[in-house]
Amino acid sequence: MQEPRQELDASNGSNNGGRPRFVPVTALEDVQAVRCAEFHPHGKLYAVGSNSKTLRICSYPKLHDVREDHQTYQPTVLFKRTKHHKGSIYCLAWTPDGQLMATGSNDKTVKLMRFNADTSNLEGQEVELTMHDGTVRDLCFLEDTSNKSSLLISGGAGDCKIYVTDCATGTPFQALSGHSGHVLTLYNWGGAMFVSGSQDKTVRFWDLRTRGCVNMVTPATVPGSRVGSPVAALCVDPSGRLLVSGHEDSSCVLFDIRGGRTVQCFKPHAADIRSIRFSPSAYYLLTGGYDNKLVLTDLQGDLTMPLPSVVVAQHQDKVISGRWHPTEFSFLSTSADKTATLWALPPV
Template identity: 90%
Template sequence: MVLFKRTKHHKGSIYCLAWSPVGDLMATGSNDKTVKLMRFNADTSNLEGEEVELTMHDGTIRDLCFLEDASNKSSLLISGGAGDCKIYVTDCATGTPFQALSGHTGHILSLYTWGGAMFVSGSHDKTVRFWDLRTRGCVNVVTPVTVPGTRQGSPVASLCVDPSGRLLVSGHEDSSCVLYDIRGGRNIQCFKPHSADTRSIRFSPSAYYLLTGGYDNKLVLTDLQGDLTLPLPSVVVAQHQDKVISGRWHPTEFSFLSTSADKTATLWALPPI
């Protein structure tokens, strides 16, 4: 049963979509260089009021995420992509972009927030930047090392931080994943659950497991419950006919949704472990 459908929403392809934590706001980003911000009513499964079209980007928008500004209970939308390599912060109440964060020298491919005023960005420039909106800027730059014994990295295609804010995991175009200890400021290990770009990476709700999706058509579950410096047990839990674009956990259950270039979205239930 389709609850809501909209055709010709953007002039170009939609590259990313995000929901606000409460589920009342939805944003989409496209290669038409616009972000569309909509208010959604879950009771009627329909949009409310006028949508806002944001045109401050000068390239494809690759990722979006919502932040809750606890100080005045407002939602903020973070968006990034190709073009000028800036990350924009938009006040959702007014539909006005009020901050442009500079620093990356390559296209922004991934954004992630884990609560509070902090978020991270992953870029084609091989760096991860940590941003704190309270200080209005970048508070840390990390280059996850994907070639052991060197300082070399690879474009950061996906990333996330565990709910405690201690562990960063990044997925790279050379198929690597890197675990990084944020407080200790060091790489813990690099491992390769895929044989092509790691395009999606997410902790399970308990943060015991890591779900990665790759351009090798696979979704892999990696167990993070042991010593993180030792080789990590990984198992292929799902496979598509074409590249995996994203994998997202159900907020409470041990199941996940994946989308693929094979034009399907699939809900997978995992056996209880």
């Protein structure tokens, strides 16, 4: 099921003409809010972390028989670990080759584990990293091209530092200072580059080759002013040209990285935006918010003009994250309604 390159028709409300209608294929139920879910890079499984401290790995189902009247079912859980952290699991990430996985928690620790995709099991001794002095809010992996090792980037509350850990040795070797508020979101692209978004309303660009912050912007969320809002979610398109930030005041800002300017600010939600991701081919943007909705915004036209946005999925409570499948046009969402739901489009 490849990504359809069709324009969203946001005008017709009731008859669903031309509007993608995603159906909930599977729903994993937990006893507490589910904060994070991430697809394994090869797409055949995904990991889910919850406030109940439980880590699960589920198999990704075959989707060719999904119909409009599909009955949602529980996914197959391949691996389950209770009390994975001493606190809620806030974030998780895989290395690009899918052999390492990291989780972060409000117990202030990061856990780094080896993963065997053939057995769907975590293997060997896990490394526990204790350099953070507050909740670990987000994680991402970078490949250190000089020696082909993986680097783990982690950020959060406490001293607001971003730590860089060498995964081969399990040692943090760099603490990046700059943010004056909690780091809420991290996103990497293009090898050595990553961005961080913070409660201090700024987005910082980091380049590990120069060992520091190479740029800082405060996306303006109030038209005609320089006023910003805490940056709760970030992503960069695969070409490295367009940064999109999601804010606590429900704004979404498109920023031209090379031109160093804001393209536009729009409001696809009625409350905080907590998650933002480009679809695999970057035709669409998926945002998740505290208004319980997941919204798809069409990026195929002129980005300076009003963008068509459509609500494609809804939870019973706040949406905390939304993640695309690496190759198929389906996505996972996690919510305060205690579920992690997989959504897909029935064949037309």
